[in-house]
Amino acid sequence: MTARLPTFVDFFAGSGLVTQGAKHACIPVWSNDICPKKAAIYTANHGNDHFHLGSIEKVSGTSIPQGDIVWASFPCQDLSLAGKMGGLAASRSGLFWEWLRVLDEMPVKPSVIALENVVGLLAANGGGDFRLLYQALRDRSYKVGPMLLDARLWVPQSRPRVFVVAAQDHIDTTALDDHGPNWLHPDAVLKAIAPLDDIVFWAMPRPQKRPKTLTDLIDWDAPVFNDERAAALISLTAAKHRELLDKLPPNRRAAFPGYRRTRQGKQVLELRFDDLSGCLRTAEGGSSCQFILLHAAGEWKARKITSREAALLMGAPRSYKLSFSYNESYNAMGDAVVVPVVKHLVDHLLVPLSQAHAKRTPKAVSRVRLSA
Numbered sequence: 420m421t422a423r424l425p426t427f428v429d430f431f432a433g434s435g436l437v438t439q440g441a442k443h444a445c446i447p448v449w450s451n452d453i454c455p456k457k458a459a460i461y462t463a464n465h466g467n468d469h470f471h472l473g474s475i476e477k478v479s480g481t482s483i484p485q486g487d488i489v490w491a492s493f494p495c496q497d498l499s500l501a502g503k504m505g506g507l508a509a510s511r512s513g514l515f516w517e518w519l520r521v522l523d524e525m526p527v528k529p530s531v532i533a534l535e536n537v538v539g540l541l542a543a544n545g546g547g548d549f550r551l552l553y554q555a556l557r558d559r560s561y562k563v564g565p566m567l568l569d570a571r572l573w574v575p576q577s578r579p580r581v582f583v584v585a586a587q588d589h590i591d592t593t594a595l596d597d598h599g600p601n602w603l604h605p606d607a608v609l610k611a612i613a614p615l616d617d618i619v620f621w622a623m624p625r626p627q628k629r630p631k632t633l634t635d636l637i638d639w640d641a642p643v644f645n646d647e648r649a650a651a652l653i654s655l656t657a658a659k660h661r662e663l664l665d666k667l668p669p670n671r672r673a674a675f676p677g678y679r680r681t682r683q684g685k686q687v688l689e690l691r692f693d694d695l696s697g698c699l700r701t702a703e704g705g706s707s708c709q710f711i712l713l714h715a716a717g718e719w720k721a722r723k724i725t726s727r728e729a730a731l732l733m734g735a736p737r738s739y740k741l742s743f744s745y746n747e748s749y750n751a752m753g754d755a756v757v758v759p760v761v762k763h764l765v766d767h768l769l770v771p772l773s774q775a776h777a778k779r780t781p782k783a784v785s786r787v788r789l790s791a
């Protein structure tokens with residue numbers, strides 16, 4: 420007999436990249452987001468039979484189908500350095516508490532929960548916010564383990580993010596717990612968990628070598644800026660970066676991404692030279708637009724990263740439907756979770772934990788029946 424796939428609930432689902440990373444192994448049964456533009460991208464890719472448009476504040480947990488695995492990528496603005504760091508007490512990242520209310524209202528609790536956010540979650544309010552989140556899950560009888568994963572292990576984008584995975588206390592986690600720090604627990608995680616004594620150190624294999632570089636993903640035929648605009652942008656590069664650019668052999672095809680920043684009152688274009696994109700952002704994060712300098716056949720061109728390149732940098736398949744609007748697509752991708760990172764968690768941790776729960780549940784049910 421084949422086991423049924425676990426059901427999957429995706430809170431704050433945005434444009435659907437979490438569901439994209441889970442649906443090969445789970446059945447999406449419910450998801451939500453407040454943003455109609457992201458909802459349009461979600462439903463174009465995953466159908467509109469389970470998506471709920473509206474604020475989490477209006478959601479009742481009793482109206483949600485049972486989810487074996489629940490994912491919540493709650494808003495990060497109050498936890499990111501680009502934001503004001505108001506933390507879990509602030510209006511947007513504070514929607515975590517609304518999500519917790521919904522969880523409390525769900526008649527059957529998920530066996531497995533995954534929360535995702537920016538690294539600032541570990542340090543906000545001196546680590547106090549992370550401890551509150553951890554305690555909220557412990558109080559609801561979940562074992563809790565945080566980890567930090569940088570998407571650069573899967574895609575050519577630097578994108579470190581915190582993932583907190585929680586499993587119901589009764590689940591046998593022996594095979595998935597290393598009982599001590601491993602590659603998922605760099606210093607930022609160790610510092611946050613130092614005051615806590617019953618953390619789970621989840622174990623997962625490292626991904627295989629990242630197959631693509633940024634240069635591999637570039638659309639060399641996409642429209643570029645006119646010469647004047649390109650020259651104005653290139654003129655913002657720092658002298659030490661210009662020296663590196665000038666050393667390129669004329670026939671070498673290469674791409675250098677960068678964000679425009681103000682340093683000591685002056686605009687500069689800060690480039691990367693590691694063939695990785697910087698972390699994609701949304702307009703709300705401030706200075707969101709990532710530019711790219713392209714070198715081919717001895718010539719320099721410049722443009723913004725295209726929305727399709729942004730989607731590929733998020734690990735979405737080339738066929739993933741985006742909006743006709745550049746800004747809507749780019750913002751949706753900047754806010755999302757990298758697909759193969761979700762897939763790695765789903766395959767190596769979330770589904771195995773859900774299966775460990777399912778193995779135990781029938782026995783528990785039959786015990787109840789026998790004793791009745």
Ligand SMILES: C[S@@+](CC[C@H](N)C(=O)[O-])C[C@H]1O[C@@H](n2cnc3c(N)ncnc32)[C@H](O)[C@@H]1O
Pocket residue numbers: 430431432433434435436437451452453454457473474475476492493494495514751754755756
């Ligand atoms: C970090 S993003 C999650 C992105 C998503 N997981 C993805 O992969 O595309 C947070 C999301 O929360 C949504 N959001 C903000 N306030 C909300 C609210 N009150 N109710 C529901 N969703 C909200 C935003 O529109 C945004 O898509």
